[in-house]
Amino acid sequence: MKKLNIAIVGLGNIGSYLFKYLIKNKMILAKKNNCIPNVIYLSAKNKNRKRKIKFNKKMFLNNYLDATKKEDIDLIVELIGGAEGPAKKLVFKALKNKKHVVTANKALIAKYGDQLSKIAEKNRVNLEFEASVCGGVPIIRSLKEGLIANKINKVFGIFNGTSNYILSSMEKENKSFNEVLHKAKKLGYAESNPKSDLNGEDVAAKLKILTSLCFNSFLNKNIHVEGIKEIDKDDINYAKKLGYKIKLLGYTELIGKHIYQRVHPTLIKNSSHVASIDGVLNAVIIDGIPVGKSIIQGEGAGPAATTSALISDISSILRGNIKFPFSISNKERKNLNFKQISGRSFSAYLRFEVVDKPGVLSNIAQIFSKNNVSIKRLVQDPNKNKGSSSIIIITHPSKDSSLNRIINIINNRSYVKKKSKLIRIDDN
Amino acid sequence: MKKLNIAIVGLGNIGSYLFKYLIKNKMILAKKNNCIPNVIYLSAKNKNRKRKIKFNKKMFLNNYLDATKKEDIDLIVELIGGAEGPAKKLVFKALKNKKHVVTANKALIAKYGDQLSKIAEKNRVNLEFEASVCGGVPIIRSLKEGLIANKINKVFGIFNGTSNYILSSMEKENKSFNEVLHKAKKLGYAESNPKSDLNGEDVAAKLKILTSLCFNSFLNKNIHVEGIKEIDKDDINYAKKLGYKIKLLGYTELIGKHIYQRVHPTLIKNSSHVASIDGVLNAVIIDGIPVGKSIIQGEGAGPAATTSALISDISSILRGNIKFPFSISNKERKNLNFKQISGRSFSAYLRFEVVDKPGVLSNIAQIFSKNNVSIKRLVQDPNKNKGSSSIIIITHPSKDSSLNRIINIINNRSYVKKKSKLIRIDDN
Numbered sequence: 093m094k095k096l097n098i099a100i101v102g103l104g105n106i107g108s109y110l111f112k113y114l115i116k117n118k119m120i121l122a123k124k125n126n127c128i129p130n131v132i133y134l135s136a137k138n139k140n141r142k143r144k145i146k147f148n149k150k151m152f153l154n155n156y157l158d159a160t161k162k163e164d165i166d167l168i169v170e171l172i173g174g175a176e177g178p179a180k181k182l183v184f185k186a187l188k189n190k191k192h193v194v195t196a197n198k199a200l201i202a203k204y205g206d207q208l209s210k211i212a213e214k215n216r217v218n219l220e221f222e223a224s225v226c227g228g229v230p231i232i233r234s235l236k237e238g239l240i241a242n243k244i245n246k247v248f249g250i251f252n253g254t255s256n257y258i259l260s261s262m263e264k265e266n267k268s269f270n271e272v273l274h275k276a277k278k279l280g281y282a283e284s285n286p287k288s289d290l291n292g293e294d295v296a297a298k299l300k301i302l303t304s305l306c307f308n309s310f311l312n313k314n315i316h317v318e319g320i321k322e323i324d325k326d327d328i329n330y331a332k333k334l335g336y337k338i339k340l341l342g343y344t345e346l347i348g349k350h351i352y353q354r355v356h357p358t359l360i361k362n363s364s365h366v367a368s369i370d371g372v373l374n375a376v377i378i379d380g381i382p383v384g385k386s387i388i389q390g391e392g393a394g395p396a397a398t399t400s401a402l403i404s405d406i407s408s409i410l411r412g413n414i415k416f417p418f419s420i421s422n423k424e425r426k427n428l429n430f431k432q433i434s435g436r437s438f439s440a441y442l443r444f445e446v447v448d449k450p451g452v453l454s455n456i457a458q459i460f461s462k463n464n465v466s467i468k469r470l471v472q473d474p475n476k477n478k479g480s481s482s483i484i485i486i487t488h489p490s491k492d493s494s495l496n497r498i499i500n501i502i503n504n505r506s507y508v509k510k511k512s513k514l515i516r517i518d519d520n
Numbered sequence: 521m522k523k524l525n526i527a528i529v530g531l532g533n534i535g536s537y538l539f540k541y542l543i544k545n546k547m548i549l550a551k552k553n554n555c556i557p558n559v560i561y562l563s564a565k566n567k568n569r570k571r572k573i574k575f576n577k578k579m580f581l582n583n584y585l586d587a588t589k590k591e592d593i594d595l596i597v598e599l600i601g602g603a604e605g606p607a608k609k610l611v612f613k614a615l616k617n618k619k620h621v622v623t624a625n626k627a628l629i630a631k632y633g634d635q636l637s638k639i640a641e642k643n644r645v646n647l648e649f650e651a652s653v654c655g656g657v658p659i660i661r662s663l664k665e666g667l668i669a670n671k672i673n674k675v676f677g678i679f680n681g682t683s684n685y686i687l688s689s690m691e692k693e694n695k696s697f698n699e700v701l702h703k704a705k706k707l708g709y710a711e712s713n714p715k716s717d718l719n720g721e722d723v724a725a726k727l728k729i730l731t732s733l734c735f736n737s738f739l740n741k742n743i744h745v746e747g748i749k750e751i752d753k754d755d756i757n758y759a760k761k762l763g764y765k766i767k768l769l770g771y772t773e774l775i776g777k778h779i780y781q782r783v784h785p786t787l788i789k790n791s792s793h794v795a796s797i798d799g800v801l802n803a804v805i806i807d808g809i810p811v812g813k814s815i816i817q818g819e820g821a822g823p824a825a826t827t828s829a830l831i832s833d834i835s836s837i838l839r840g841n842i843k844f845p846f847s848i849s850n851k852e853r854k855n856l857n858f859k860q861i862s863g864r865s866f867s868a869y870l871r872f873e874v875v876d877k878p879g880v881l882s883n884i885a886q887i888f889s890k891n892n893v894s895i896k897r898l899v900q901d902p903n904k905n906k907g908s909s910s911i912i913i914i915t916h917p918s919k920d921s922s923l924n925r926i927i928n929i930i931n932n933r934s935y936v937k938k939k940s941k942l943i944r945i946d947d948n
Contacts, residue, residue, distance in 0.1 A: 228811040230666020238658020241831030382824030383656040389815045396810030403669030413841050424551050
């Protein structure tokens with residue numbers, strides 16, 4: 093039987109799990125794919141760091157870039173992480189030297205995927221990145237293969253387990269953002285530096301990759317990104333009273349000839365499928381023709397789920413055929429017309445914390461009316477102890493730019509006690 | 521660019537939709553798969569029947585079996601249906617004559633899949649059947665590729681849209697089985713002869729196929745099958761009061777070294793994911809290591825969703841590599857130890873319609889106790905007009921054989937007015 097020689101670069105939790113998995117399941121994978129996955133080299137920053145895996149020291153490459161030069165390596169699995177630095181160097185050099193690459197690195201693919209894909213195609217090697225988007229959810233392979241027939245209009249979903257855990261725990265346990273974040277770190281659901289999970293950048297990278305796959309387009313930086321740090325307990329509770337949950341969602345939609353990419357906290361009806369997905373789960377919803385609406389969900393992170401994705405990529409390469417990294421040749425990929433969301437319309441939840449005195453409500457209502465935003469529901473919730481009042485407004489669909497203008501105008505009024513909130517609503 | 525010559529046999533709704541799709545999307549599929557899908561022949565029972573498609577009459581094969589003989593055909597798409605007769609003849613002959621086959625025929629694959637797979641493997645051609653299980657839900661390709669890393673313990677879900685539509689409509693509209701079935705036929709959600717959708721056989725065929733793929737086993741006939749015809753409005757309402765929905769579910773589980781296949785109406789907690797899937801949707805839940813729980817759901821039937829699946833199979837063949845029909849070589853597939861469910865334990869819902877007189881309840885309780893089935897909840901609902909009473913019992917986990925014995929014993933008592941019910945509960 094044929095063999096494929098593999099080097100794993102990066103031996104953190106994921107790299108170690110993958111190595112153990114490949115050793116243990118070598119023969120079953122060989123049987124399924126008609127080719128033996130043969131790990132012959134490992135590399136990582138520090139050779140002597142204590143790790144949970146045992147390996148022959150001769151397998152260890154002191155210089156990780158040697159993996160790109162050694163004649164006997166067919167495939168490099170990059171598990172270093174980060175869009176720049178060593179990961180970037182490794183993957184560029186590997187593809188240039190005609191090595192297949194499997195990576196879990198969403199930041200790298202979202203930033204340099206187009207360039208990398210061109211090198212891979214030119215050199216007739218594979219560049220696979222299932223593990224970069226939603227861990228164990230086999231969304232990339234489903235888009236490239238299972239759902240290949242479809243003209244996709246919309247892809248959206250929950251792409252970040254950490255933020256979803258935080259929002260759903262805030263709701264279920266009625267706790268503050270910081271309390272829940274603290275617990276999430278303890279449980280290993282949030283990293284010690286969870287910045288990119290909370291500010292939406294992690295979701296944005298995944299969404300950019302999905303967008304290119306769904307719409308046969310090049311990667312595009314035109315994306316609206318908001319995180320969840322400003323969501324507080326009160327928002328969660330008001331949303332609940334109004335029949336919604338707050339989720340951090342990523343969306344790409346094709347409307348007419350324009351594509352819109354956006355990541356932001358969203359009010360979504362309690363009865364919707366997405367609202368039911370709590371905790372660290374991820375879910376991707378694809379709306380396509382002819383298939384209709386498909387949902388794929390599962391564990392989005394962690395060494396086990398990520399290994400499931402990495403093995404699916406490695407298996408595809410074991411089976412031997414060369415695939416286009418983005419499903420279609422680079423010369424067929426398009427530069428679509430990506431637009432900013434300011435021109436689009438959304439229903440929205442707006443919340444104002446104001447001094448409780450006569451005239452405030454009518455002033456706010458006037459500002460809405462002057463900006464052509466019509467109010468669907470209004471809740472005034474006075475807090476007598478503080479002499480203040482919360483005003484929650486649900487609007488009819490209105491231009492995003494108008495909604496933002498209202499927030500800016502009202503934030504400058506003297507009766508405002510706290511920065512006002514704007515959270516878009518998913519009406520579907 | 522290479523070409524793959526295709527014959528479509530069977531031109532009902534699905535065959536016609538597929539033909540139109542392939543004509544319209546020929547070039548995009550060619551670009552994605554590096555090979556042109558070229559439909560050169562069509563065949564169906566009646567050449568002159570009015571159809572919604574236009575084609576050159578020269579393409580039509582008067583004898584459908586000619587498709588297996590013509591030198592210029594590479595791939596036959598079988599859309600005749602049925603485990604026996606012409607579909608069986610066509611697919612056996614096609615594979616023997618080294619033609620690739622794509623089929624949506626679950627009955628055929630569930631019955632003859634092992635034999636067919638051996639011929640395909642021997643002749644180095646593909647036999648693909650994504651469309652045979654859950655239409656547009658790309659579950660087979662996900663098992664073979666996206667989730668290839670996993671050791672699967674359990675696969676279950678909603679595999680039949682017609683029965684799911686009926687059960688969820690009975691619940692939502694508080695209507696009887698027959699009323700809802702009538703409506704389902706009108707809306708095209710049930711066929712004029714919906715027998716195999718309602719008696720569980722359709723689910724059983726799909727489950728057998730999934731079982732072989734999940735557990736690398738040969739197809740196995742040892743399966744417990746019950747349909748939904750005996751479920752009435754009262755069951756739905758009692759379930760609802762107790763916090764459950766009734767769904768027709770298929771399950772395969774590996775417990776120790778034994779495999780259990782079963783299809784039956786099931787009480788499932790309102791809060792569970794499966795309970796939220798209403799209408800004609802299908803959903804498959806996979807429990808595997810390392811991935812954890814994955815869910816794939818979408819439209820399970822209809823020409824559009826089925827075409828999505830057929831195209832995924834055709835694309836796989838266009839890309840050119842030969843795959844094992846059941847993911848692994850036939851010589852590696854196993855004869856696993858399939859067991860009947862009588863030895864397993866389930867919690868259950870039992871319902872007795874009895875004469876409302878003293879002593880009945882205590883007699884029933886005695887029978888439970890003698891058979892070592894312990895009662896978790898009991899609801900007695902007297903119907904004074906009829907002098908009768910409904911007794912609903914929820915049990916703790918108990919041997920399936922004991923539960924059935926209780927039903928049989930009580931059915932023979934003179935105080936019983938109607939056949940008693942046993943519906944298993946999903947405790948997870």
